[in-house]
Amino acid sequence: MSEIKGIAAPAVSDWLTANLDGLPAPYRFDLIAAGGSNLTYITTAANGVRFVLRRGPLRARLATAHDMQREYRIMQALAGTCVPVPAMFAYCADESVNGAEFYCMEMVDGLVLRDRASTMEMSRGDCLRATESLVDVQVAFHQVDLGSVGLGDLSRHAGYIERQLSRWKKQVDAGRCRDVPLLDELHEVLRRSVPPATKARPGLAHGDYRFDNTVLDSNYRVSAVLDWELCTIGDPLADFIWSLGYWAEPGEQLTWLQDPPTKNPQFPRREVVTSLYAARSGDSLDDIDWYTAFSWWKQACIVEGIYSRMQNGASGGMKLEHVDLVGQRVIAYLERARSLL
Numbered sequence: 001m002s003e004i005k006g007i008a009a010p011a012v013s014d015w016l017t018a019n020l021d022g023l024p025a026p027y028r029f030d031l032i033a034a035g036g037s038n039l040t041y042i043t044t045a046a047n048g049v050r051f052v053l054r055r056g057p058l059r060a061r062l063a064t065a066h067d068m069q070r071e072y073r074i075m076q077a078l079a080g081t082c083v084p085v086p087a088m089f090a091y092c093a094d095e096s097v098n099g100a101e102f103y104c105m106e107m108v109d110g111l112v113l114r115d116r117a118s119t120m121e122m123s124r125g126d127c128l129r130a131t132e133s134l135v136d137v138q139v140a141f142h143q144v145d146l147g148s149v150g151l152g153d154l155s156r157h158a159g160y161i162e163r164q165l166s167r168w169k170k171q172v173d174a175g176r177c178r179d180v181p182l183l184d185e186l187h188e189v190l191r192r193s194v195p196p197a198t199k200a201r202p203g204l205a206h207g208d209y210r211f212d213n214t215v216l217d218s219n220y221r222v223s224a225v226l227d228w229e230l231c232t233i234g235d236p237l238a239d240f241i242w243s244l245g246y247w248a249e250p251g252e253q254l255t256w257l258q259d260p261p262t263k264n265p266q267f268p269r270r271e272v273v274t275s276l277y278a279a280r281s282g283d284s285l286d287d288i289d290w291y292t293a294f295s296w297w298k299q300a301c302i303v304e305g306i307y308s309r310m311q312n313g314a315s316g317g318m319k320l321e322h323v324d325l326v327g328q329r330v331i332a333y334l335e336r337a338r339s340l341l
Contacts, residue, residue, distance in 0.1 A: 004029050006039045006058055008098050015097050016043075019090045020104060023049055038068075038229060042107065051089060055102035067229065068101040069093065070154075074204075074228045075105065077149040083141045084224050108224040113211035115259040119266070126220045127266040133221040134211065135276045138243065141225070142203040142236035142281065151233075157202040160234035161194050161294070168301040175308040178327075182334045183304065186297050189341055195287040205234035210246040211261055240277050241291040245299060247273055254332055256299055258321075289340045296337035304330045 003009070007029045017025045023045040032040045041053045056068055068091070075085040086106040093101050113119055119127070146152045156163075169187050172180075206213075207230025217223040247270045248260035261267075278285050307330060310323040321329070 004031060004041075006031065006055060006098075006100075007041065007053075011097050012053075012102075015092055015094075016090075016104070019092070020045075020051075023047070023051060023089075029053065038227075043104070050107040052086070052105050052107050053102055054105070055098060056100040058100075068103055071228045071231070072103040072105075074151065074154070074231050077151050078141070078144070081140075081144055081149060083137060083144060084222055085228075086224050086226070108215045110215040110217050110223050111220070112215055113261040115257075116261055116264050117259075119261045119264040122220065122264070122266060124266045127264065128268055130211070130216055130220040130222075131268050131273060132276060133216075134214065135273060135280060137214070137222045137225060138206070138209055138240060139277065139281045141206065142239065144204050146202075146204065146233065151204065154204075155232045155234075157233050160202070160205070160232070161238060162191075164234075164238070164298065165191050165194075165294075168298050172301050172304050175305055177308040177311045180304060180330065180334070182331070182338065183297070183300060186293075186334060186337055186341070190290075190294055190297060193290065193341075195290055201236070202233050203236040203239075204231065205236065205239035206231050207234075207239070207242075209239065209243045236281070237283055237285070237287070238291055238294065240281075241288065242295050242298070244270060244273060245292075245295045254336060293337040293340035296333050296340070300330050300333035300337065303333065 009027075009029065012029075013025050013027050016023065016027060024047060026046055028044040029041045030044075032042060037057050039055050039057065041055075042050055043053045044050050054068065054071070072088055072091045076088040078085045079087065086108050089104040089106070091101070091103040092098070095101055111118065113130070122130070144151075146154070165187060172183065206225070206228065208227060209225070213225065213227040214222045215224040215226065246256050246260065247262050248255040248257065249269055250263050250265045252263070255263075274285065274288070277283075303326060307323065307326045310326060
């Protein structure tokens with residue numbers, strides 16, 4: 001059995017054999033090339049059935065991220081709701097098996113829109129249908145009854161924005177390798193101008209919902225939502241506006257993704273997506289400029305962390321850009337945030 005990064009094959013195989021019915025050994029593990037966070041493997045059983053194994057990262061983890069049990073619990077709780085998630089098979093809390101907790105879930109086949117190339121066969125109607133489905137599913141998990149699915153205690157229900165502002169500022173400060181005065185200035189402006197909490201009913205916030213964290217079926221509708229590691233109870237509008245930040249349009253130069261699928265001109269424009277969410281959620285978007293500024297500031301904090309790690313010799317998460325360009329991107333994001341306040 002050949003070695004594969006992040007999998008202690010003999011021990012993991014023994015655990016899978018003991019805990020998964022109908023999925024016999026031997027197993028083949030194929031690592032999906034993704035980010036530098038949690039690791040995901042397409043696992044093939046001896047009978048040819050494929051499923052997914054997901055484990056925490058190999059290196060040091062953030063205190064509040066990469067919680068496999070939390071991610072497993074959320075998707076297990078959403079089974080049977082109108083939120084499409086893969087079926088959960090088994091969870092392993094014993095880190096001695098594989099050096100980290102892990103879980104197994106259903107393999108959902110379909111299309112993942114990671115870049116413009118993945119959208120080339122889609123018509124304007126296909127793109128609209130995918131857009132509507134993406135929004136409908138986000139509205140669905142924002143409005144899920146947390147108590148009825150057993151997620152009411154997932155996190156605090158109040159102060160989501162304040163916690164986010166504090167969390168990301170602390171993370172920047174902890175890894176700071178340069179002075180970025182505008183980041184600090186905007187943090188103060190945002191902290192003093194948080195929209196009234198009475199406008200924000202708590203809901204399930206995915207934390208990084210976008211096309212490439214979903215699987216589309218043959219009709220270009222969302223058949224599974226993946227990567228719930230950042231999920232919490234929070235402000236639905238903040239979660240939606242964060243997702244909207246990934247919705248780049250043709251001709252835009254300053255984007256969050258390096259090759260956003262929505263730059264395909266067949267996709268609706270950002271204002272259409274905003275109108276869809278407002279109509280289908282019934283939520284007020286009066287404070288959209290503030291939330292958009294907050295999202296650009298938060299993205300700047302994330303990329304500043306990548307910049308700092310790159311300066312310290314790590315590869316970071318923006319492999320196609322020189323470290324100096326990553327640093328410049330942070331400033332550009334902050335300037336965009338300032339323009340909205």
